[in-house]
Amino acid sequence: MLSTQGSTLTPSVQRFPFPFREDSYRYSTNVEPAPQFVSTDAGGWGDRLIEIDPHYRSELEERAAILDRDPSRIAMLAHMGPAVWDTITTLLPVLAADYPDVMSFTRERRRCHWRNDLLRLDINFVIGDASTLPMEPLRFIASQIQDDIALLDQREGALWLDAGVITFAADWSLGFDVGMRFLEVHGPVPRVHEEQIITRAQQFLMRLQPGEKYRRTNWTMTVDRRLDTSTETYPQWGPDRLEVVDDPELPKRLHLRVEVQHLIRLPQSGAILFLVRTHMISLAEISAVPAWRQRLGRVLAELPEDMADYKGISRYRDAAANWLLGG
């Protein structure tokens, strides 16, 4: 339901994918068909596969700078070429359909025309011919959407993380994980193995048919609005987690970080495209929506220690919960 003060909330709060359906949180295989609109106490989200928001240009500039600085954030095993082209020919038409005022995509057999006014880009390219794009194909598609990209190949009864562009990771490393099985990638997550959650998720993904699109949310917290919390940059952001506890600015500095993850079976390569879009709002912004303030406070207060540790929020979660619950 739209709350009465909905009109005074900023667009990023109105469109925020608030992930909690109850006052406590546990892992589950929480997948649902995408896209579909979900209404929240502040507005709603989810009616588009690719969400473009006011941070579009700045986040893409940040991604480009990260890739220039650290090429290990982009990786592709040799057999993933067709899957990357499949990603391009799947996502560009979706963007053009959802944002017709600023984007267009047309195709005549393999010759494509792509226009993106937001980036002042107008190019012709040929599917399968990397030399016709302004940069390598995987980096090109990552330069058009705010989402991080992972591509999973399916073989030997398993899924393998064989390509990706991950610049906005919530404390993991593509360079470390690339080439691993899906189950290995999720090895460090507590609880999910006893509960067979990852095994079930893999079974579900392997049964997806071409063109099928699902989504799920995941969440953690981040000090300041820092997108790049990858393992590689840990020395830059790790210490903030302790320092923020006694900072009077904590409600403005501490952000709820929600990933909207899309799971798409690509139609030509059969690879699974895994898009990870990161949204962040501060506790101060959350407090403008009383139902969210209370619910997040209760979730943080109740979260078991092992889950808080894995999410990296155990140092400040009591301080955050106390502030949210007004204690």
Place this chain on the structure above:
Amino acid sequence: MTATAEASAPALHDALELVLADVTDQTPSIRSFTFRDPAGNGLPPYVPGSHVIVQCGDKANAYSLTGSGVLPDEYTISVLRVDDGGGGSATLHRLAPGARLTVSRPRSAFAPVATARHHLLIAAGIGITPMLSHMRAAAEWGHSASLLYSYRQGEGAHLDDVRELCGESLHECTDRSSFLAALAVRLGEQPLGTHLYVCGPQGFMDTVLHAASEAGWPASRLHSEPFGSADLDPGQPFSVRLSRSGTVVDVPSGTSLLEALEDSGLKVPFMCRQGVCGECVLPVLRGTPEHRDLYLSDAEKTANNSIMCCVSRSRDAGLEIDF
């Protein structure tokens, strides 16, 4: 290759309505059919080796698509007329261009392995159809592939296509002994990292897979066309008694318990509708569920006191649930 599915196959929900644009005779008994979108739009792309389910009268049969799957403007299938079969192929053979048909979206169950160093394709008779798709895709992406094709003299479908596509990498056989000799040679001379794909009559596939296994090929490198495995089968009809209201709801074949409850105006919480998320679990009071979900643990399945109503059914004629 073809396989019969039920007319109410789930794959035909959200199907395409296509027009038959072209009919070409491959052999006296094999005919190719080309479908297009009536409005001239492109069709959904597909993974090499995919099949579609075509509705013909009250029958629905699966047929391999023969293109590469890259951005197709048309779908082509080849159909062997089986006069004593279920009737689907004979019905198709009577169709003329201009006919409208219901065709499912492509479904992938025989995909090439992306990491293969080489693809060794082995086909007999109408089993050539998915191999044609694999060969076309390999040619488009520059992947290494070769084809061993066995057919009866005068009965070889798509010979011009495969000769042009494969060139030197094609080996044709028209009798069993020369095929077995060629197979033995091929199985012994492939580079490490080769994957083998076979499609044809069951006995032919068994022969190839057995010979490959004897020659030391690991099972993970062997692939045979498994039609129908991508879908759950429609299942037997059953009924459920809802204990709280005493209502009895019938669940026909091809309809899920969740759909039947929804059709009766009942609201069941759900998310994935694929037996994964656990949202639509219902308590079972009596009867034995046929568990087809990925959510319940083995112990929970054995206990038979809960059911994921989006995919699971009943082993008995009736179930009673706490709802």
